[in-house]
Amino acid sequence: MVPLRLRSAAPRSIALERGPHGWRSVHSELAVFMPLRGGAC
Numbered sequence: 429m430v431p432l433r434l435r436s437a438a439p440r441s442i443a444l445e446r447g448p449h450g451w452r453s454v455h456s457e458l459a460v461f462m463p464l465r466g467g468a469c
Contacts (some may be wrong), residue, residue: 436438441459444451 439459439461441457442453443455445454
């Protein structure tokens with residue numbers, strides 16, 4: 429599961445699966461993400 433903020437689009441949560449030629453999306457939903465304050469440690 430990867431949180432992505434695409435240009436000019438609402439944030440989405442996208443499930444990725446590794447295939448023989450790279451990663452591909454298998455599911456996508458609208459999502460709301462809260463940015464971390466002070467960065468991750």
